[in-house]
Amino acid sequence: MPKVTIDGVTVEVEPGTTILNAARKIGGDLVPPAMCYYSKLNGSGGKCRVCLVEITKASEANPNPIPKLQASCCTPVADGMEVKNMTSPKVQDMRKGVVEFLLINHPLDCPICDQAGECDLQNLGYNYGVATTRYGEERRTFERIDIGDKIQLHMNRCILCYRCTYVADQLTDHRCHGVINRGDAAEISTYIQNAITNEMSGNMIDVCPVGALTDKTFRFKSRVWFLKPYDAHRECDKCCGKAVVWMFGKEIYRVTVRKDEYHEVESDENGKPMWICNTCRYEKKDPADWVIEGVRKHEKWSVINQGKYMKGTEKVVIDADPRLFFGRPEDRKRISMNGTVTPEQTLSDGK
Ligand code: SF4
Ligand code: FES
Numbered sequence: 444m445p446k447v448t449i450d451g452v453t454v455e456v457e458p459g460t461t462i463l464n465a466a467r468k469i470g471g472d473l474v475p476p477a478m479c480y481y482s483k484l485n486g487s488g489g490k491c492r493v494c495l496v497e498i499t500k501a502s503e504a505n506p507n508p509i510p511k512l513q514a515s516c517c518t519p520v521a522d523g524m525e526v527k528n529m530t531s532p533k534v535q536d537m538r539k540g541v542v543e544f545l546l547i548n549h550p551l552d553c554p555i556c557d558q559a560g561e562c563d564l565q566n567l568g569y570n571y572g573v574a575t576t577r578y579g580e581e582r583r584t585f586e587r588i589d590i591g592d593k594i595q596l597h598m599n600r601c602i603l604c605y606r607c608t609y610v611a612d613q614l615t616d617h618r619c620h621g622v623i624n625r626g627d628a629a630e631i632s633t634y635i636q637n638a639i640t641n642e643m644s645g646n647m648i649d650v651c652p653v654g655a656l657t658d659k660t661f662r663f664k665s666r667v668w669f670l671k672p673y674d675a676h677r678e679c680d681k682c683c684g685k686a687v688v689w690m691f692g693k694e695i696y697r698v699t700v701r702k703d704e705y706h707e708v709e710s711d712e713n714g715k716p717m718w719i720c721n722t723c724r725y726e727k728k729d730p731a732d733w734v735i736e737g738v739r740k741h742e743k744w745s746v747i748n749q750g751k752y753m754k755g756t757e758k759v760v761i762d763a764d765p766r767l768f769f770g771r772p773e774d775r776k777r778i779s780m781n782g783t784v785t786p787e788q789t790l791s792d793g794k
Pocket of ligand 1: 600601602603605606632650656
């Protein structure tokens with residue numbers, strides 16, 4: 444069994460284990476973040492680059508460092524390998540850069556986004572984001588398209604992690620959506636705007652690391668931190684029937700899968716992921732439909748749990764951050780210091 448040392452902690456793992464999974468075996472702060480890798484979806488990983496790590500010793504047989512940072516989610520460990528994640532200034536610097544890249548096109552609309560409070564990019568933004576941007580170009584935007592009555596697609600928020608396409612491939616019986624076009628024009632879409640109707644399609648919402656796919660039956664109903672999550676189960680002939688019901692008082696506002704500390708669906712005692720069907724997710728909102736097991740804690744990494752919303756906010760400096768601009772380029776306006784729009788500050792130079 445190969446032994447790998449990550450940030451000074453040594454662990455023995457099965458041959459073929461990736462650095463990321465070896466780190467998860469150790470647990471704690473040294474685990475690299477992951478935006479596209481999802482252990483329950485075959486083939487995922489290798490897209491977002493937030494999990495890059497520094498390999499300071501390739502193996503016992505080859506003690507040389509690997510010159511470039513490597514994606515920990517798809518690099519297998521070798522015996523004697525030494526890896527730096529949190530202890531590597533290079534990695535920390537790179538991660539800041541990746542977050543900056545991801546935020547080039549991702550709108551900063553957390554205050555109105557249903558994913559806020561449980562968004563991996565929001566969490567990364569708090570940890571690695573910078574207060575200003577160097578990006579002066581126009582952002583990539585997409586026309587809104589309708590993919591059915593249950594899932595809302597906000598393509599502007601998508602980071603193209605491909606997780607939802609793996610759900611479509613591996614969980615649903617007929618896949619009708621995927622990534623079309625390439626490069627800057629790549630987008631998640633359903634060809635000729637088919638509705639996504641497969642019985643397991645709602646799981647796409649749960650694997651989306653950002654707010655690009657949200658639940659239309661919950662949209663704008665409440666901020667997640669006002670709800671109390673409970674483990675609950677019901678007899679279901681389509682899925683395992685084990686879910687989390689998010690309640691406000693005695694009302695169920697939404698139903699999701701149970702997620703682990705890496706925001707992935709939990710597995711049952713036989714190691715089978717506990718995906719849920721659309722009937723449990725959208726149609727069982729009466730507490731009488733469920734046997735409530737007990738209250739859950741908010742996720743460990745959540746910005747809610749870490750009290751980050753309680754930190755003092757920095758003053759907005761006018762002229763410093765083009766992310767404060769909104770609207771079409773020809774009538775972009777700025778938000779003033781007290782948060783109100785000042786039309787006289789309309790920009791004409793497109794900066
Ligand atoms: S919609 Fe969400 S899950 Fe799908 S590729 Fe975009 S970010 Fe990933
Ligand atoms: S999690 Fe490794 S590249 Fe995205």
